[in-house]
Amino acid sequence: MKASESMGSVIRRLRTERGWTQEALAERISVTSQAVSKWETEQSLPDISQVPLLARTFGVTTDELFGMDNTTPPLALDGLGAYPWDPEKALAAWRQMEAAVKDGLPPHLSQEVFIWYFLYTGYRISNPESLLYCKEQAEEVLQKTLAFAEEQADRMRAPEAHDLRFSFDRLLSELLVMAGEGERALTLAGDALNYWDSLRTPWLARLYHLLGNTQLERYHLITSSAMAAAFLLDTAGNQAENYLVQRQPGLALECAETALKLIPLLCGRETALPPLHDRDTGNLMQQAARACLGLGRREEALGWLLRMCDYELEVHLAGQAKSVETALFRHSLAQEPAGEDFLRYQMKRLLRHLDHPELEPLREEAVFRALREKVEAQTTEG
Numbered sequence: 001m002k003a004s005e006s007m008g009s010v011i012r013r014l015r016t017e018r019g020w021t022q023e024a025l026a027e028r029i030s031v032t033s034q035a036v037s038k039w040e041t042e043q044s045l046p047d048i049s050q051v052p053l054l055a056r057t058f059g060v061t062t063d064e065l066f067g068m069d070n071t072t073p074p075l076a077l078d079g080l081g082a083y084p085w086d087p088e089k090a091l092a093a094w095r096q097m098e099a100a101v102k103d104g105l106p107p108h109l110s111q112e113v114f115i116w117y118f119l120y121t122g123y124r125i126s127n128p129e130s131l132l133y134c135k136e137q138a139e140e141v142l143q144k145t146l147a148f149a150e151e152q153a154d155r156m157r158a159p160e161a162h163d164l165r166f167s168f169d170r171l172l173s174e175l176l177v178m179a180g181e182g183e184r185a186l187t188l189a190g191d192a193l194n195y196w197d198s199l200r201t202p203w204l205a206r207l208y209h210l211l212g213n214t215q216l217e218r219y220h221l222i223t224s225s226a227m228a229a230a231f232l233l234d235t236a237g238n239q240a241e242n243y244l245v246q247r248q249p250g251l252a253l254e255c256a257e258t259a260l261k262l263i264p265l266l267c268g269r270e271t272a273l274p275p276l277h278d279r280d281t282g283n284l285m286q287q288a289a290r291a292c293l294g295l296g297r298r299e300e301a302l303g304w305l306l307r308m309c310d311y312e313l314e315v316h317l318a319g320q321a322k323s324v325e326t327a328l329f330r331h332s333l334a335q336e337p338a339g340e341d342f343l344r345y346q347m348k349r350l351l352r353h354l355d356h357p358e359l360e361p362l363r364e365e366a367v368f369r370a371l372r373e374k375v376e377a378q379t380t381e382g
Contacts, residue, residue: 007066008042014058015040017095018088019136028057059092087125090132094121094141101148112161115152119145119171126178146175166192170203177210185211201227229263233280240287244358249294256288282308286353293361302367305354309371312350313378350375 015025015036022036029050038044046054055065097118105111122145124132134141149172155161156168169192176185185207205220236259243252263281289304354372362368 006042007045008040010065011036011046011054012040014060014092018058018091025057029053057088059086059089060096087132087134090121090125091134091137091141094118094125097121098144112156112164115148115156116164116168119149119168119175122148123171123175127174142175142178146172146179149175170206173203173207174210177207182207182211232259232262233284235259237280237283237287240284240291244287244290244294247294249291253288253291253295256284256291260284260288282312282350282353285311286356286359290356290358293358298362298365301359301362302365305359305362305368305371308353309350309375312346313375347375347378 011025015022020028021033022040023033026033026036031050035044035046039046051065055061058065097114100114101118105114121132122141124130125134126138126142126145127133128135128138149168153168153172157165161168169188173185173188173192176182176188186204189203189207201220201224205217205224208214208217208220236255240252240255240259243249243255260281285304285308289301289308292298292301292304351372354368354375359368
């Protein structure tokens with residue numbers, strides 16, 4: 001911004017950049033359109049009390065409104081929280097960054113961070129699902145943001161931008177979908193996912209959502225949930241076991257209980273595909289029982305074992321027996337036991353859970369004996 005720019009010309013420029021009429025600006029700041037006209041033609045100046053309101057309305061500093069050189073970062077670089085629910089401020093910030101882009105990338109932050117903020121702000125302004133959506137300017141902002149993203153693609157995939165690479169590729173793919181280039185978006189995702197394999201399913205689920213393909217969206221959401229639950233189970237199981245070995249049963253119980261509450265949120269039972277990922281849920285329940293026993297809470301320990309057996313016998317195995325082939329297809333597990341072999345295999349695992357040495361104090365309990373006999377009977381039948 002030039003230091004010689006008058007306040008009248010600044011007001012006119014900021015107003016026209018936002019696509020407002022003089023009447024629209026006047027309404028926003030509670031003055032007459034004639035007053036705005038006089039400011040812009042430099043017949044008069046705003047009252048000093050009106051300057052802060054004008055600056056907030058345009059999303060600029062008072063220094064900028066007075067035509068002074070602006071050496072501060074654009075609004076968006078002060079953090080997205082600077083305009084979380086204000087589309088006009090977001091648009092003002094995006095235009096500031098656009099002006100900086102035209103003059104060459106600014107040096108005050110890493111250029112990769114600047115690129116990211118510019119693209120993300122443009123994405124939010126042009127995305128109908130965003131609270132910062134600006135309908136009238138959306139198409140213009142989208143096209144300019146996408147063009148800049150493609151221009152900077154090589155830079156954002158270079159080693160110095162490694163931390164931003166996944167975010168950039170995912171954002172670029174969504175911009176492509178919004179611009180009607182779904183095939184290019186899927187191709188980009190397919191190429192990029194060679195580097196981000198663990199993030200494959202949520203990314204593809206999002207793209208298929210944007211493309212309106214509900215079947216593939218649901219498939220990838222289910223698979224994504226399964227992966228997340230599997231990771232949670234593995235992590236929680238290892239941590240709970242560590243706490244048990246360290247003789248910290250309270251922490252082990254807390255760890256197991258937390259994971260078991262989270263798993264249904266990650267992957268509910270209303271899915272068409274069986275939850276093969278949660279075969280270790282029974283292990284967490286066994287660990288919870290051992291922890292309760294370590295805390296001297298025998299009844300709670302038996303309660304966990306009852307829950308474990310109910311889960312394995314009534315929930316887990318029933319679902320698996322009905323759709324093993326679907327499960328094999330989803331997980332591409334060539335060696336997975338099927339049908340009756342699978343049930344027998346799971347029963348043996350359940351027996352091992354019940355026979356853990358730390359559960360020895362419960363073996364004479366009538367409830368425990370009944371559980372074990374029930375599992376043994378089903379194993380023999382299998």
